[in-house]
Amino acid sequence: MLDVQHTGQPSVTRREDYLVPDWMVPETSLDFALDPAATTVEATLSVERNGEHDRPLRLDGDGLTPELVRVDGEDWSNWCMDGPTLVIELPGASHTVETRVTICPERNTQLMGLYSSGGILCTQCEAEGFRRITFFPDRPDVLSRYKVRMTADKARYPILLANGDPVASGDAGDGRHWAEWGDPFPKPSYLFALVAGDLAANRATFTTQSGRDVQLAIWVREKDLPRTDHALHALKTAMAWDEATYGREYDLDVFNIVAVDDFNFGAMENKGLNIFNSRYILADPDTATDYDYDGIAGVVAHEYFHNWSGNRITCRDWFQLSLKEGFTVFRDQSFSADQGSHAVKRIEDVRALRAAQFPEDAGPLAHPVRPDAYQEISNFYTATIYNKGAELIRMMATMLGPQRFRAATDLYFDRFDGTAATCEDFVTCMEEAGGIDLIQFRRWYSQAGTPRVTATLTHEAGGGRAVLSLRQTVPPTPGQPVKEPMVLPLRIKLFGSDTGAELGDEHLVLLSGESEEIIFEGISERPVLSINRGFSAPVIVETNRTPADLAFLSARDDDPFARYEAMQQLMLDTLVASVTHGRAEHDNVVEAVRNTLGDETLDSAFIAEAVLLPSESFIGDQMPLVDPEAIHRAREALRRDLGRSLEREWRAAYEQAKANRFEYSPAAKGARRLKTVALGYITASGAPDAASLAFVQFEQADNMTDRQGALTTLAGGTSDERVAALDIFYNRYSDNSLVLDKWFSTQALSARDDTPEQVEQLARHPDFKLSNPNRARSLIGAFSVNQRAFHDASGRGYRFVADQLIALDKINPQTAAKLLPPLGRWKRVDAKRAEMMRAELERILAVPGLSKDMFEQASKSLE
Ligand code: ARG
Numbered sequence: 106m107l108d109v110q111h112t113g114q115p116s117v118t119r120r121e122d123y124l125v126p127d128w129m130v131p132e133t134s135l136d137f138a139l140d141p142a143a144t145t146v147e148a149t150l151s152v153e154r155n156g157e158h159d160r161p162l163r164l165d166g167d168g169l170t171p172e173l174v175r176v177d178g179e180d181w182s183n184w185c186m187d188g189p190t191l192v193i194e195l196p197g198a199s200h201t202v203e204t205r206v207t208i209c210p211e212r213n214t215q216l217m218g219l220y221s222s223g224g225i226l227c228t229q230c231e232a233e234g235f236r237r238i239t240f241f242p243d244r245p246d247v248l249s250r251y252k253v254r255m256t257a258d259k260a261r262y263p264i265l266l267a268n269g270d271p272v273a274s275g276d277a278g279d280g281r282h283w284a285e286w287g288d289p290f291p292k293p294s295y296l297f298a299l300v301a302g303d304l305a306a307n308r309a310t311f312t313t314q315s316g317r318d319v320q321l322a323i324w325v326r327e328k329d330l331p332r333t334d335h336a337l338h339a340l341k342t343a344m345a346w347d348e349a350t351y352g353r354e355y356d357l358d359v360f361n362i363v364a365v366d367d368f369n370f371g372a373m374e375n376k377g378l379n380i381f382n383s384r385y386i387l388a389d390p391d392t393a394t395d396y397d398y399d400g401i402a403g404v405v406a407h408e409y410f411h412n413w414s415g416n417r418i419t420c421r422d423w424f425q426l427s428l429k430e431g432f433t434v435f436r437d438q439s440f441s442a443d444q445g446s447h448a449v450k451r452i453e454d455v456r457a458l459r460a461a462q463f464p465e466d467a468g469p470l471a472h473p474v475r476p477d478a479y480q481e482i483s484n485f486y487t488a489t490i491y492n493k494g495a496e497l498i499r500m501m502a503t504m505l506g507p508q509r510f511r512a513a514t515d516l517y518f519d520r521f522d523g524t525a526a527t528c529e530d531f532v533t534c535m536e537e538a539g540g541i542d543l544i545q546f547r548r549w550y551s552q553a554g555t556p557r558v559t560a561t562l563t564h565e566a567g568g569g570r571a572v573l574s575l576r577q578t579v580p581p582t583p584g585q586p587v588k589e590p591m592v593l594p595l596r597i598k599l600f601g602s603d604t605g606a607e608l609g610d611e612h613l614v615l616l617s618g619e620s621e622e623i624i625f626e627g628i629s630e631r632p633v634l635s636i637n638r639g640f641s642a643p644v645i646v647e648t649n650r651t652p653a654d655l656a657f658l659s660a661r662d663d664d665p666f667a668r669y670e671a672m673q674q675l676m677l678d679t680l681v682a683s684v685t686h687g688r689a690e691h692d693n694v695v696e697a698v699r700n701t702l703g704d705e706t707l708d709s710a711f712i713a714e715a716v717l718l719p720s721e722s723f724i725g726d727q728m729p730l731v732d733p734e735a736i737h738r739a740r741e742a743l744r745r746d747l748g749r750s751l752e753r754e755w756r757a758a759y760e761q762a763k764a765n766r767f768e769y770s771p772a773a774k775g776a777r778r779l780k781t782v783a784l785g786y787i788t789a790s791g792a793p794d795a796a797s798l799a800f801v802q803f804e805q806a807d808n809m810t811d812r813q814g815a816l817t818t819l820a821g822g823t824s825d826e827r828v829a830a831l832d833i834f835y836n837r838y839s840d841n842s843l844v845l846d847k848w849f850s851t852q853a854l855s856a857r858d859d860t861p862e863q864v865e866q867l868a869r870h871p872d873f874k875l876s877n878p879n880r881a882r883s884l885i886g887a888f889s890v891n892q893r894a895f896h897d898a899s900g901r902g903y904r905f906v907a908d909q910l911i912a913l914d915k916i917n918p919q920t921a922a923k924l925l926p927p928l929g930r931w932k933r934v935d936a937k938r939a940e941m942m943r944a945e946l947e948r949i950l951a952v953p954g955l956s957k958d959m960f961e962q963a964s965k966s967l968e
């Protein structure tokens with residue numbers, strides 16, 4: 106499978122090599138005779154020579170054999186195969202080219218191209234899956250108008266869907282039927298989609314701001330219909346939000362969403378026919394947590410928003426991926442924030458950035474938001490492209506302010522509608538409409554690595570001055586040893602440590618040099634620094650603030666994110682000290698948590714986030730070398746102390762939240778969150794009734810959030826209730842694969858000493874199958890972020906993950922390669938562990954027939 110060129114090296118695609126397409130394809134017509142074992146695809150392309158040249162038409166293919174090639178209606182012999190690519194010599198400036206191929210959806214385990222999921226035929230084409238369906242110039246800057254005809258067995262596939270609007274349908278005889286769809290909007294091949302299956306729809310009508318009716322439908326198997334209301338509601342809310350917030354209206358008469366169980370990632374924004382991983386559609390209180398509900402609304406909105414940021418304006422080439430993904434993540438984050446608490450949403454987004462993107466940026470797979478080269482583009486659907494990309498948009502929005510940012514996005518949508526654009530095009534619109542210079546800011550697109558800011562505040566009491574010294578460094582990353590300073594928008598405010606008063610307004614400081622000093626006049630009392638408020642720049646900040654300063658801010662800062670951040674920093678400083686010195690004073694943390702718990706001005710959701718200790722991995726990220734056992738011990742000790750010292754408070758919080766009946770509202774969600782956080786601390790205290798308290802919550806829960814929260818608490822311990830709860834949970838949900846995923850991941854994330862063994866056993870469980878990406882991720886993915894278990898000193902965790910990935914690579918290389926990065930972080934651990942991790946990477950690389958996806962990830966990880 107590894108595509109090796111004549112040099113013996115996998116081929117590298119470089120951004121600087123971009124050339125405009127040799128041929129355009131204004132019209133595409135596809136005819137599918139659908140069958141799971143053998144589907145024939147006839148393609149008719151109108152092609153036009155682009156510019157003055159005599160080069161042939163090159164049509165990408167992947168595993169395809171041409172059964173017929175015709176030009177302008179005649180059989181054509183002037184073609185050849187160049188590896189997987191069909192090369193056709195054409196005499197004139199425009200022609201009609203026909204090809205036919207046969208593909209086998211039911212044997213497509215990679216889940217790219219046309220495949221079968223639970224009896225539903227569906228497609229996934231981004232980034233380069235269309236070439237597994239038919240020969241085509243499979244690159245995002247070739248925009249074509251598509252007509253699609255499908256014929257299929259009527260009983261097995263009563264519903265036939267494709268992009269755009271339905272045109273006609275009818276009976277084809279022999280128990281078969283046909284349907285035609287047409288998409289009036291020119292689109293790149295990666296946005297092509299079709300679905301055939303026995304599906305039922307949850308329908309609604311949305312009236313756009315200009316008064317057009319759009320028929321909405323969410324298609325699932327009949328039995329899943331009752332779990333689609335939340336997704337449909339989210340879709341309508343997102344459509345209205347995009348009109349109100351960005352002035353963007355939907356443009357077709359229908360909008361279809363289909364949910365399938367086997368899907369490589371979250372969902373896909375195909376024009377007018379989004380295809381989703383069922384975990385981002387199906388929800389009811391009994392089977393989905395609040396976190397799942399939020400995820401569904403966020404992903405439904407994300408894919409819908411792509412209709413403008415992605416589809417109407419697409420990417421010139423895959424190096425521009427963040428143009429659509431960074432912007433669309435920023436849009437979905439803003440949407441979700443508007444549905445509930447902005448503060449809590451920001452905390453969650455920053456936590457996700459720090460958990461996934463910061464480690465990526467600090468490791469062997471670090472790459473800029475606009476990469477320069479790739480071997481396999483699928484490996485670049487990363488937290489850097491998505492989440493850091495969203496932070497770049499957020500920084501520009503912060504610098505422009507809301508009115509000018511809206512003017513800039515209006516300009517962008519207006520100027521580039523119907524085209525394939527670049528990140529540079531987007532930034533130029535921000536500059537023009539924002540009236541600012543973003544020359545230096547552009548480094549955020551080209552330089553990888555998380556900038557580090559040192560902020561030192563000194564106070565000259567006599568002169569009434571405070572001096573803030575800021576320094577930035579950007580660490581070296583693979584291929585980028587030396588970095589230039591970035592533009593860092595830092596929201597800053599000072600507070601008086603005696604009076605608690607605000608010492609002046611908030612400032613937006615644009616740190617652009619390596620170092621800078623900011624003078625504050627008229628500061629008579631000792632100031633406390635609140636910096637990077639709202640996480641205005643995606644950087645690491647180190648300050649000279651004392652534990653007392655942090656405790657002060659955690660109780661007094663008027664920016665909720667800064668308040669949370671101060672508490673996190675206080676906890677981190679305490680935990681790092683305790684890992685380094687074997688012990689640390691816990692009093693500051695205990696008192697700060699006590700204050701937060703008792704603060705009646707705060708809502709439960711915020712309190713729950715603020716009192717939660719940083720994860721073991723995040724603590725590890727603060728240390729020069731990760732000692733997984735020491736980190737675990739230090740964190741457990743602090744948890745126990747917090748549990749014991751505040752037992753009365755935790756129990757009170759628990760009792761208060763318990764009164765809550767199920768409702769999906771921000772307040773009810775906050776109460777549930779705080780309830781389970783409190784349960785965790787009661788358990789950590791070692792209280793003898795903790796397990797029975799958790800078991801009662803588990804049994805009496807009227808919703809999955811409470812039930813899974815209790816299960817997670819029990820799963821980390823050794824009580825009899827743990828075994829009982831896991832069994833009950835399994836039996837109750839054995840026919841629901843999304844809930845069974847939780848059963849697997851809860852055990853893989855457990856803090857128990859025997860988790861590595863348990864996980865090996867779970868991999869032999871009859872319900873474990875690598876062919877379903879959700880299931881594979883629920884065990885392997887969850888286990889490899891369980892820092893202590895994954896880094897078990899025996900090395901069995903590494904061996905387990907490598908074994909699984911070697912097996913998975915043969916089935917689904919894309920999903921396998923996505924799960925590899927934790928094995929590549931060997932520089933972060935001691936020499937013995939590092940040696941074992943490297944040995945597993947070597948073992949993976951030695952596998953004959955390794956995919957190019959895995960080859961790229963594993964070889965880069967060894968460097
Ligand atoms: N564009 C899709 C989304 O952001 C994800 C596609 C991922 N494709 C891939 N090859 N990993 O919603």
Ligand code: ZN
Nearest residue numbers: 407411430433
């Ligand atoms: Zn996306």
